[in-house]
Amino acid sequence: xxxxxxxxxxxxxxxxxxxxxxxxxxxxxxxxxxxxxxxxxxxxxxxxxxxxxxxxxxxxxxxxxxxxxxxxxxxxxxxxxxxxxxxxxxxxxxxxxxxxxxxxxxxxxxxxxxxxxxxxxxxxxxxxxxxxxxxxxxxxxxxxxxxxxxxxxxxxxxxxxxxxxxxxxxxxxxxxxxxxxxxxxxxxxxxxxxxxxxxxxxxxxxxxxxxxxxxxxxxxxxxxxxxxxxxxxxxxxxxxxxxxxxxxxxxxxxxxxxxxxxxxxxxxxxxxxxxxxxxxxxxxxxxxxxxxxxxxxxxxxxxxxxxxxxxxxxxxxxxxxxxxxxxxxxxxxxxxxxxxxxxxxxxxxxxxxxxxxxxxxxxxxxxxxxxxxxxxxxxxxxxxxxxxxxxxx
Numbered sequence: 001x002x003x004x005x006x007x008x009x010x011x012x013x014x015x016x017x018x019x020x021x022x023x024x025x026x027x028x029x030x031x032x033x034x035x036x037x038x039x040x041x042x043x044x045x046x047x048x049x050x051x052x053x054x055x056x057x058x059x060x061x062x063x064x065x066x067x068x069x070x071x072x073x074x075x076x077x078x079x080x081x082x083x084x085x086x087x088x089x090x091x092x093x094x095x096x097x098x099x100x101x102x103x104x105x106x107x108x109x110x111x112x113x114x115x116x117x118x119x120x121x122x123x124x125x126x127x128x129x130x131x132x133x134x135x136x137x138x139x140x141x142x143x144x145x146x147x148x149x150x151x152x153x154x155x156x157x158x159x160x161x162x163x164x165x166x167x168x169x170x171x172x173x174x175x176x177x178x179x180x181x182x183x184x185x186x187x188x189x190x191x192x193x194x195x196x197x198x199x200x201x202x203x204x205x206x207x208x209x210x211x212x213x214x215x216x217x218x219x220x221x222x223x224x225x226x227x228x229x230x231x232x233x234x235x236x237x238x239x240x241x242x243x244x245x246x247x248x249x250x251x252x253x254x255x256x257x258x259x260x261x262x263x264x265x266x267x268x269x270x271x272x273x274x275x276x277x278x279x280x281x282x283x284x285x286x287x288x289x290x291x292x293x294x295x296x297x298x299x300x301x302x303x304x305x306x307x308x309x310x311x312x313x314x315x316x317x318x319x320x321x322x323x324x325x326x327x328x329x330x331x332x333x334x335x336x337x338x339x340x341x342x343x344x345x346x347x348x349x350x351x352x353x354x355x356x357x358x359x360x361x362x363x364x365x366x367x368x369x370x371x372x373x374x375x376x377x378x379x380x381x382x383x384x385x386x387x388x389x390x391x392x393x
């Protein structure tokens with residue numbers, strides 16, 4: 001049963017020329033930053049912050065933030081800077097990080113301090129998600145993709161120990177070494193802020209989250225994959241001695257609500273703005289450089305489907321991708337009644353306690369986004385919190 005609903009947007013830099021990106025054949029990593037305007041970005045930041053604040057005051061239980069690099073998809077190259085600002089000017093609601101890219105950090109102790117500071121400033125409202133980051137992040141930060149998983153694991157362990165073990169202590173690891181760990185900034189929440197693990201259905205990440213007893217937040221996968229994702233999670237969590245209840249399930253879904261189904265359907269096309277995708281066109285070896293993904297992950301259902309999705313974008317066209325996303329519940333559009341009906345079907349299958357509404361993207365107008373936030377807060381969210389999924393009856 002849905003307990004809390006959060007608002008999310010990538011805060012994309014939408015002012016770059018799509019025709020230039022089309023000529024280049026990509027919009028990520030090596031797309032020239034001469035197409036970035038700080039003045040235009042300043043205007044976009046103001047718009048996005050207004051929407052985040054409005055959501056936090058209009059029925060949502062908080063906001064979700066994330067981080068990307070060398071990509072106009074996202075204007076949050078430091079999730080902690082954005083979160084620190086929000087921790088002060090939002091007065092209620094949780095601040096969800098999905099999340100800090102652990103392998104690109106050279107000093108996990110500094111990261112632990114920053115997160116603790118945000119938790120303290122916000123009055124204990126931080127949810128700290130950790131991610132491996134995509135192959136683009138490894139390339140943008142000159143981090144060896146072969147060490148991605150190892151650095152992720154070690155950084156996580158060091159951060160948790162920094163939060164929970166009185167200092168000073170010494171850390172001697174494979175990738176990180178500290179003579180003294182003794183920060184004078186510790187989190188308000190005890191033993192530490194909640195840790196959530198988002199993912200795109202990679203089996204290794206699902207298993208890792210389940211073994212640690214952390215909620216797994218599925219990042220808008222096709223709905224027909226959801227049962228397999230959480231069956232693997234539940235099986236692994238049970239074997240590890242954890243209770244795999246609904247509180248361990250989260251789901252991110254793109255949603256636009258408007259006054260009519262037809263208008264919302266058209267507005268929802270803004271979720272595919274970077275040459276027809278949510279994340280932009282990249283060469284495959286940028287997305288998954290050698291060593292980044294295991295063979296099992298590449299051969300998984302999700303890994304194979306990603307290949308097909310890329311082909312759809314480049315050969316079958318944008319409209320085909322958008323229609324498929326509607327059919328697979330990766331994007332939900334409609335008037336409030338239609339959206340509620342579709343979300344109930346999603347909840348019947350997934351039964352997440354934590355529902356993240358990816359509520360705006362691309363070149364969607366500010367007025368459109370604000371109207372959708374209003375309808376979500378006034379009609380959709382109350383209905384979803386009251387709804388008892390079929391599996392719980």
